Amino acid sequence: MATTAVTTARAPFERVSRRSTPYVFVVGLALAVFALIGPAQFINALTIGAIYALVALGYTMVYGIIELINFAHGDVFMVGAFVSMFTLTTILGDGSFSLGVGPTVALIIVAFAGTMAVMGVLGVLIERFAYRPLRNAPRLAPLITAIGVSFILQNAVQIVYGPSPINTPQLIPPTARIEIGSISIGLINVFVIGSSVGLMVALRLFVNRTRLGRAMRATAQDREAAQLMGVDINRTIALTFFIGSALAGAAGVVQGFYFGNIQFNLGFQAGLKAFTAAVLGGIGNITGAALGGFVIGFVEVTAAAFGLFVWGQALVFAVLIITLIFRPSGLLGQQLGERA
């Protein structure tokens, strides 16, 4: 049952201001946060926000294309972190790693490529065996299946690795810093923000500029019409899952590098926050999910900076509720079936 988009004619100025309000809001929020908590905490907020944003992208893409909230997505992120840890520890063995810049960069690329590929395949398999058979079933069925897949992933990892936190190799030393004039930023922060933003930009280019991306947008807009136009629906949906899961895998790699610690129950918290980010930004909207991730990062770190750490989660949801009151479809939300 596809919904059709409704467009109304708007005066040019109105169109521009309507579209830019949420961006202004986020930029304004960023500046306010920066002024409130200072540059060090701001970098923290951007870093953690970048990780949430990467995970939120997968949520939003899957919802946009088949209107399913993929509760297993957070656990795909968790498995990605473990795959990355496994890859790196297998290559590095037990020894300490004081490698030069070249080998380190090579290893990082291997970690990313390997994890993203494996997680992409896992995402496709999950879609093929857990969701595709239920594509025409009532909406509740795939939702519950997603929860089931989430439990399977968590328990599988727990059986193999145990419930305690596991240490991951941090190829980028957390204490290394970059000096730009009088500003000093942690190298790891630059890495996290840089790679996340890079991946988000790459995704946006892919969705907007390539044929496959156009097929995805078409399927999200109107599945039957896209089918009539010759788009292979099954392949397109599988591709969406591949990309979304690969991005979650990349987020897992980044998580391992930044925190140095992973645990089997990482997926639940991260998935919840990423889902919140996706809804905040407008579910189905890629840019919205990215913005939503950063907003959540800002809120959490601001709460911590003001000694309200325990209230962090509550504040995130408060921001979500307030945003939805004023913009029911989220910050960049549009009607169901349209993509940014």
Added chain:
Amino acid sequence: MRLSRLGAAVVVATMVAAACSSTPGGSGGAGQKGTLKLGVTLPLSGGAAADGQPTLKGAKLAVDEANAKGGIGGYKLELMPLDHAVNGKYNEQQAAQDMQTFVADAAVIGVVGPYNSAVGKVQIPISNDAGLVQCSPANTNEGLTKPEFGALNLRKNHPDRINYIRVATTDDIQGPAMAVYGFNTLKLKNVLIIDDVTTFGKGVADNFEKKWKELGGTVVDRVGAGADTTDFNGIITAAKPKNPDGVYYGGVVTSGAGLLLKQLRQQGLTIPFMGPDGIVNGNGDAEGSLIKVAGAQNAANSYGTIAAIGDFPAKKDFDAAFSEHFKGDSDFKTPGAYSGPAYACATVVLKSLEEFLKTNASADQKAIREGVRAYASDPSHSFDTVLGKTSFDKNGDNTQKFISFYVTDPAAPNNGDWVFKEQQDFGGS
């Protein structure tokens, strides 16, 4: 047709009920009179294994030794451990269920445990109602026994019938002890205090803070970070400009102590990291230990207290007997911080059983349970345990009030370990 089906159901139900009813006593192996059980309630799996497994083995050693001597009063002893860890963390609901199981089994004459104060809070009302003696080797929260801290709420129905005793010292002594150590010995002035918002963590951090301020130290920040927290970076960055020269974490490792320590070092803060007995839980190879989670190098410059005597008179012999007894096990072959206290707890219960049976040789299980409780909790009785002379006051607290101090040594075998430094006796008050 319907009647015969109903009849069949009734017959089956009766058979099931008959099969399920517990047969009292049971035919023990060597004992002529049957088997009695010593329950053990601890978190034994996952991240909590580092806490629970060595403690369980302390109790097991005592029971095995008693059986080797031919049992007690003609009865054979059986250890009955129940694991209340869920997903690697202690779980109060599971612990409450386990205590109900112990209470319902008439052969259980005493319980050793629990390890975590939050679990004690949940279990004491159940065991107090049933009059089943419970000896904790490790609970430290003062609210479990002392009326002035609310303990009477836990034993509402029988406020004077003490069934809960413990050999560990309480947090109203443990917290301040580390405060004094940090201020006088480590010469710290400004401290960042974080707790995990649990019965134990918040309680001990409150006690630490109170004493710290009394001594004249300043608190840079006091933050509650729930037991689910994994990202402490925001808290650390917020505290850094205020120049803390030490950190105190009130909580256990499964609440994030290891992650906090790791993130502190990652942000460049190599200042002393202090904590209560929740962080002193094994060497760098033990699953779920602080040293393993944070990494041996990061764990350097960390100080912890144990609310029990660290260097007890019989320690060498106990350690040797323990290592010998469990040398065939796959892990946790050496005693942990609470193995000795667990052994002492089991000794107390078994000795109480022995003394009771001397004068009541033909008592039934119900009477034995009450007799053991009465004997163990009587303040006039004193027990010769591996920790020295042990007796309990009118609230069930140990009259011996030792706090032991430990410091991490990254160069120790097994990827770093805690090393005993000194101990102080706050008893006699």
